[in-house]
Amino acid sequence: MLHNVAILCAMPEEAAPFLAAATEREEYPTPFANVEAEVVILDDREVTIVTTGIGLVAAATAATWVIGARGVEGIISAGTCGGLSRESRVGDVAISTDCTYGTADATEFGYERGQVPRQPVRFPASPRLVEAARPKAQLVGRILSGDTFVTARNVADMREAFPDAVATDMESCAIAQVCHATGVEFISIRGVSDLCGPEAGVDFHIGVDEAAAVSAAAVRALLAALG
Template identity: 45%
Template structure:
């Protein structure tokens, strides 16, 4: 799509028609070839860079609003897994609107993954750890005056997520494969509650957040909004993020990891989960090959 809404004013009618036709053909190809893609969302350019480096170009990216959509493929055992990489920009609304748009392209989406960086919240969480969500809620939603639990939006569940056999199997297979491939790395993979909100959790408000959500492992500004969208559309969802900072580090703890390092680690796990999830959803020619691929 054109980068500027005023670009057409600088073009003659033939150029406008040609540009519109190219945009429509690109969008049509996307909806035909990526209808069952796995969507991977990140917020920042630094977070999408390792995903782009690890995947192959499939067709021209699409700019819509604040988001950019990159149709890509990941080759796994000579098969091409379709991926729609989404750079949404930071924040709940940016993330939710971008993923909703992506779901209109990938109409039979195999699943949505939120990747990138997060702030470590649990006392046992360290920078460099990979957090895989099982449940998601908001840090700053509070309708408790009306009988709702902290983090719950009225009319919506207390948390999003919950058991999903395909997601659980894909995560387990990805973690097992990566553990087998690398020496002891000094980071852990943790599964549990992830938070998201409009505000950064820092040393001045981390105590309240930990008291309100004692089981929470991490916090960011996108995942719960995406989980809510996926809940509404009944699409499998998981967040796979690497801790780049600690919200309230203890004395002696390392409290920062470069975004490039954290984003690359998250991307490594997210791509593995995406591949396993796509094969587990049955997009292959025969069952035996599917089972072999899911162990890749």
């Protein structure tokens, strides 16, 4: 069982499904202008919902704060993502086995692609959380994070460099790195809102609200499975 959990979402639209399902809500003050937190009762469990803001620095800042302020044992990175795997479809649930910085490149100095110098090549998710979340997932694998979008211009390079990557976002790896450093369990559970590369047209896109709802349903199923 995971007793003290925080769910981190970049945008209010991604946090909305959790807050709408909560039976009790209480604002929790944060020291940051753009970070909002609420302690809620979600499916009979106390959970801290944090809206971090978009991007790696915002996510890492909020993750570090909530671990210290709330003493959480586990963090779930929830919300939307881009589908990178050729098998991905909009509306799929993607869960992380590990996370890597998709735009990091220090290969000139002997590091692997995606590896920040003096850091691990990848930051693993909790194996038990991955197994508990797997039944609701269509995509299971590495999630790439960075401050740039994967588009038709760079999707081929990303797929070649990271053949086991299933999705991309702008927060999960930063949260995973903080959790790795602090010994907190981690997993990313995201809903695919669009496809990376040439497929990223209007016919292969769903709204943030819809993808966030898919992510939230999978997160709630995970928490129920943990007991």
